[in-house]
Amino acid sequence: AALGPRTRMIVVNSPHNPGAVVWTRAEMERLAALLAPTDTLLVSDEVYEHMVFDGAPHVSAASIPELAARAFVVSSFGKTYHVTGWKVGTVAAPAALTAEFRKVHQFNVFTVNTPMQHGLARYMADARPYLELPAFYQRKRDLFRAGLARTPLVALPSQGSYFQVVDYSAVSALPEAEFCQWLTREAGVAAIPLAAFYAGGFEQRLARLCFAKRDETLAAALERLQRLQRLQ
Structure with missing residues (x-):
């Protein structure tokens, strides 16, 4: 129903x-198949493409000819090589x-x-850093989930990326933004409210945590989260 004659472009994001x-x-x-009878363009945000877990493949829009013909496929060197501050990526179309x-x-x-481009070009000569990325982050995901x-x-479920969404309904009835502020202030663990990703806000008592941290940082965060009390 959301796809109509006035739809010029849609954006998908996987891993999400x-x-x-x-x-x-x-x-x-x-x-x-849905886009086939239309002229709608596609932006396929695939910046976490090398962070897919449990043996599942990343399916790029570029791998499906009908999508590739209308798609802008977005990738990120920053996400793949742990240099997000460099703000370097690619768009293929x-x-x-x-x-x-x-x-x-x-x-x-x-x-x-220029220096960042030369640095990345040299680093990419060795494929191991990105080929080993799924196992690298899956270990952290599993460690974090075991503690949670x-x-x-x-x-x-966390199928890809380096994010973990949690339901905090058993801890608080606060709206998401207020809960995340409370969690940061009182427990010392930063989280992002999922409602912030919706144009009009959408409260579900969900928060996003990130496990792209050193193991000792994750352990410290888990220790603090394990001290949270359930609602009476």
Whole structure:
């Protein structure tokens, strides 16, 4: 129902931030079928493409011809190589779409500084850092989820990315933003309210945590979260 004759572009994100959900090939093919009779363009945000767990594949829009023909596929060197502050990424698209994209990009950021590009090019000569990324983050995810199981928080599935969504209903009835402020202030653990990702806000008593941290930092956070009390 949301896809109509006035729809010019849609955005999908897999692995998903904040939900940590990964689209399957069947779901991507269903998207291709829905878009087939339209001229709607697609932005496929795949910046967490190398952080997919439990042996599942990352299915890029570029791997499905019907989507690739209309898609801007977004990737991030910053996410893949732990240098998010560098703000370096790529956009892949058919030539005609790339030409239009460059017109916008030129007046937005213009270009990326040269030293960062050379540094990444040299680092990418070794494929191991990104090939080992799923196992690297899955170990942290499993460590974090095992600790969360000993808290009143309920961990939702985390299929990809380095995020973990938790249901805090057993701890507090506060709205999400207020709960995250309280958690930061009283427990010393920072979280992001999922309602912040919705245009009009959507309260579900869910918060996003991040496990892209050193093991000792995760252990300290879990110790604090395990001291949370359930609602009486």
